[in-house]
Amino acid sequence: MRWTPLFLGLALLAGCDSATEQPTAEPIEGMDAKAGITVSDARLVLPVVDGRPGAIYLTLANTSDKETELAAIYLDGADRVELHESKMDNGVMTMETVDGIAIPAGQTVALEQGGLHAMVFGIDPADESATREITLTFADGDKTSLDAKVERVGEAAN
Numbered sequence: 001m002r003w004t005p006l007f008l009g010l011a012l013l014a015g016c017d018s019a020t021e022q023p024t025a026e027p028i029e030g031m032d033a034k035a036g037i038t039v040s041d042a043r044l045v046l047p048v049v050d051g052r053p054g055a056i057y058l059t060l061a062n063t064s065d066k067e068t069e070l071a072a073i074y075l076d077g078a079d080r081v082e083l084h085e086s087k088m089d090n091g092v093m094t095m096e097t098v099d100g101i102a103i104p105a106g107q108t109v110a111l112e113q114g115g116l117h118a119m120v121f122g123i124d125p126a127d128e129s130a131t132r133e134i135t136l137t138f139a140d141g142d143k144t145s146l147d148a149k150v151e152r153v154g155e156a157a158n
């Protein structure tokens, strides 16, 4: 029974430590969500070979009452991520860069193969991560970070 006071003392010390750490964790949690915007089904498709771009697909749902615009996506380690739109032009699939992707109030917009999508340049095709963190920046400056599932499908050139 002699160890009981010591044990209590340690428990109190541990309690103090976690209390002082709490404030530093809060700003990081705040970055993980943008009010009124839900991001789901985020995937990072790796290129088949080095030198080819990869792609990011995800779904954005705007549950707020005002339009939001996705301005950029950041992936650590990649040269750059561009927002693209695929279009049929005289029977040929082409794509062009877009400055931003509007998500109207109450609407859901999907970044998907053959439509709006994000293309990732300078990415390692041999990345063995199960997930990679991506950061979305909106036109109003808000940012949201989330994990994208890493896929190795080899259909990243659309």
Ligand SMILES: [Cu+2]
Residues within 6 Å of the ligand: 084, 085, 095, 117, 118, 119, 157, 158
């Ligand atoms: Cu593209």
